Amino acid sequence: MLIDWFTVGAQAVNFLILMWLLKRFLYKPVLDAIDGREQRLLRQMQDMQAAQAAAAQEREEFERKNAEFEQQHATLLEQATTEAQAARQQLLEAARAEAAALRAQWQEALDREQQSLSRGIATRTRQEVFAITRKTLTDLADTGLEARMVAVFIRRLQALGMVEKVQMCTPAGQKDCQVLIRSAFLLPPTEQAALTQTVQSMLPIQPSIRFETEPELLSGIELISNGHKLEWSIADYLTALEASIGDLLHTLTPPAAPTAPHPEPAHV
Amino acid sequence: MHLSSDELIFWQYGFAKLNLTIVTTWGLMLALTFGAWLITRKLSDDIFISRWQHVLEVIVLGVKAQIEEVGLSQSRKYISFIGTLFLFIVVSNLAAVIPGYEPPTGSLSTSTALAICVFVAVPLFGIRELGVLGYLKSYLHPTPVMLPFNIISEISRTLALAIRLFGNVMSGGMIIAILLTITPLFFPVVMNVLHLLTGMVQAYIFSILATVYIAAATRGEGA
Numbered sequence: 340m341l342i343d344w345f346t347v348g349a350q351a352v353n354f355l356i357l358m359w360l361l362k363r364f365l366y367k368p369v370l371d372a373i374d375g376r377e378q379r380l381l382r383q384m385q386d387m388q389a390a391q392a393a394a395a396q397e398r399e400e401f402e403r404k405n406a407e408f409e410q411q412h413a414t415l416l417e418q419a420t421t422e423a424q425a426a427r428q429q430l431l432e433a434a435r436a437e438a439a440a441l442r443a444q445w446q447e448a449l450d451r452e453q454q455s456l457s458r459g460i461a462t463r464t465r466q467e468v469f470a471i472t473r474k475t476l477t478d479l480a481d482t483g484l485e486a487r488m489v490a491v492f493i494r495r496l497q498a499l500g501m502v503e504k505v506q507m508c509t510p511a512g513q514k515d516c517q518v519l520i521r522s523a524f525l526l527p528p529t530e531q532a533a534l535t536q537t538v539q540s541m542l543p544i545q546p547s548i549r550f551e552t553e554p555e556l557l558s559g560i561e562l563i564s565n566g567h568k569l570e571w572s573i574a575d576y577l578t579a580l581e582a583s584i585g586d587l588l589h590t591l592t593p594p595a596a597p598t599a600p601h602p603e604p605a606h607v
Numbered sequence: 608m609h610l611s612s613d614e615l616i617f618w619q620y621g622f623a624k625l626n627l628t629i630v631t632t633w634g635l636m637l638a639l640t641f642g643a644w645l646i647t648r649k650l651s652d653d654i655f656i657s658r659w660q661h662v663l664e665v666i667v668l669g670v671k672a673q674i675e676e677v678g679l680s681q682s683r684k685y686i687s688f689i690g691t692l693f694l695f696i697v698v699s700n701l702a703a704v705i706p707g708y709e710p711p712t713g714s715l716s717t718s719t720a721l722a723i724c725v726f727v728a729v730p731l732f733g734i735r736e737l738g739v740l741g742y743l744k745s746y747l748h749p750t751p752v753m754l755p756f757n758i759i760s761e762i763s764r765t766l767a768l769a770i771r772l773f774g775n776v777m778s779g780g781m782i783i784a785i786l787l788t789i790t791p792l793f794f795p796v797v798m799n800v801l802h803l804l805t806g807m808v809q810a811y812i813f814s815i816l817a818t819v820y821i822a823a824a825t826r827g828e829g830a
Contacts, residue, residue, distance in 0.1 A: 341715040341773075343613045345622055349629050350711070350720035357636045357695060362687040365643035368650050369667045370683065372660070375652030 453585075460584055461577055468573065469524075488559045489530040492571045493537045496562070499569075504541050507567045516546035519563045523556040538562070611777070612709040613716050628714040635698055635711070666694075673815065678822045685821060688728055692721060693814035700776060700806025704799065710806070713776040715769065722769035725817045726761070733824030745827045768816060775809045 473484040499507075518538055520526075526534070535548050546564070561570030612627040619625070646659045656664075670690040674682040699712040711717045733742040746757045779802035786795045 341611060341613075342719055343624075343626070343716045345624055346613050346626060346628055346714065346716035347720045347723065350632060350714075350717045351724055353629070353632045353636060354691065354695065354721060354724055357639065358687050358691040360636065360640040361643060361691050361694065364640055364647055365663065366667060366686050366690060368647040369660075369663050370671075370686075372650040372652045372656075373664060373668070376654065379652060380654070 457581055457585065461581055464580055465523075465573070465577060468576075485524055485527065485530060488571065489526065489533060492560045492562075493533060495571060496537055496541060496569070499541070505543065507542065507564050507569075516542060516544050516564065518542075518546040518548045519551060520548060520560065521551045521553050521556060521563070522560045523552070523554060525552050526550060526560075611714045611716070612711060613714050627709060628711045628717055631699075631709065632711045632717070635695065635702070639694060639698060670694075670814075674818055677815065677818045679818065679825065685732065685818070688724075689814050689818050689821070692725075692817055693810050696721075696772070696810035696813055697807060700810060701803060703780065703802060703806065709780065710776055712772055712806075712809075713780050715773040715777075718771075718773040718776075719769040721772070721813070722765045725768060725820065726765040728817075729761075729820045729824045732821045733827075736825040737827050741827055742824065745824065748827070764816075764820070768813060772809055772813050775805055779805050 469484065476482050476484050476487060520534060520538075531550055538546060538548055559571050559573065561568060563569075612631065615627040617625045617627070617630060643663070646657075646663055649657070650660060651657070667686070667690065670693060671682045671686055674685055674689055679685055696712050699710045699717075702708050703710050712721075730742060733745065736742075737745070746754050748757075779798075783795050783798050783802060786798055
């Protein structure tokens with residue numbers, strides 16, 4: 340008999356025992372170790388992927404910040420350039436304004452100097468004219484300038500019309516008449532008396548006459564009464580003379596540099 | 608000369624006996640268990656592992672892959688049974704290189720015991736997956752007319768499993784023994800190598816057929 344049934348049973352039991360033993364000592368530990376390793380590798384791969392994702396995110400963040408920085412840098416550079424150009428333009432404008440102010444100041448000083456010079460020339464001219472006239476009249480006609488001027492002034496007063504005389508000393512609601520006679524030189528008593536007599540004789544009411552000396556007066560004699568002024572003047576002659584001298588000065592004055600920051604005033 | 612190691616009895620008490628087959632099986636069980644314990648007591652789930660752990664992982668994963676290739680996707684449920692079948696038969700057959708060793712698989716009692724284990728395990732796995740009715744319905748597949756043929760097939764394939772393993776292993780040992788008496792110098796060595804190959808192939812065939820039967824039972828496809 341090839342089959343021994345006791346051995347069959349024993350071998351079946353042996354097989355079951357071996358199956359349990361190998362499951363306990365072989366399959367389960369080995370498969371658990373493999374599973375553990377796979378889990379560990381999976382975790383490591385997940386960690387690595389997470390790290391890669393974090394690195395990619397950080398890189399993206401870095402690139403974004405870098406781009407922002409570049410853009411900010413370009414913006415700041417452009418802003419600085421614009422501000423520098425604006426400041427340059429402002430400085431140029433300020434310099435131009437300062438130059439213009441200096442030029443205007445120089446021009447004003449020049450004008451003042453010209454006016455001062457003109458006044459000096461006018462005063463000197465008048466004095467010279469009066470001195471020459473006085474000397475000429477004394478030497479050639481044996482008469483004084485003041486006397487001739489007073490005589491001429493009296494003749495002009497007498498030549499006034501009736502209407503002008505009435506307007507000169509008939510103010511509304513006033514019964515007295517104030518007359519002021521101003522002259523560039525001190526009138527002698529005889530001329531004052533002649534003038535007083537002439538004025539009193541030509542006016543309808545008795546005026547109170549007052550004499551004043553005004554050295555700066557260009558005219559020779561003037562009469563002021565109630566807003567009316569009557570003068571005998573050499574102002575027209577002097578104005579023509581001043582115009583002639585002014586033209587001469589203008590011709591002699593060199594043209595000023597337009598952008599000269601510190602022009603020197605021209606002295607004539 | 609004896610055909611089976613069952614005939615060499617060391618101890619007997621009535622029906623119970625202790626023959627060479629049982630003793631050799633115990634020795635193999637001890638070697639397998641001790642070897643597995645020796646290696647697996649220092650298992651590591653790290654990336655760097657010992658060479659012996661590599662060997663065990665190759666064996667276990669190889670068996671697991673074979674089971675999955677046949678169609679049992681949940682291979683962990685079946686690896687204890689099928690893997691033990693394979694390892695026991697392989698070690699039994701390969702140990703034939705040891706002089707004086709007689710493989711227990713060369714005993715019809717052992718191969719019958721293994722075939723009976725398969726015969727019992729197949730419906731158990733099938734019932735566990737499909738339930739009792741679901742599994743019994745598989746005998747009516749594809750038509751109820753096939754019921755007797757399916758039952759006959761169930762028995763005959765179990766018988767075939769037992770006889771195939773026994774015949775191949777026993778014949779290999781027998782041929783070597785006969786050749787030793789005729790041409791004792793060179794030819795038995797070649798035959799011994801061939802016998803190792805045959806033993807390996809038989810272990811593979813036995814375990815893969817068991818896997819196919821279990822796969823068919825768990826899918827309800829009948830015998």
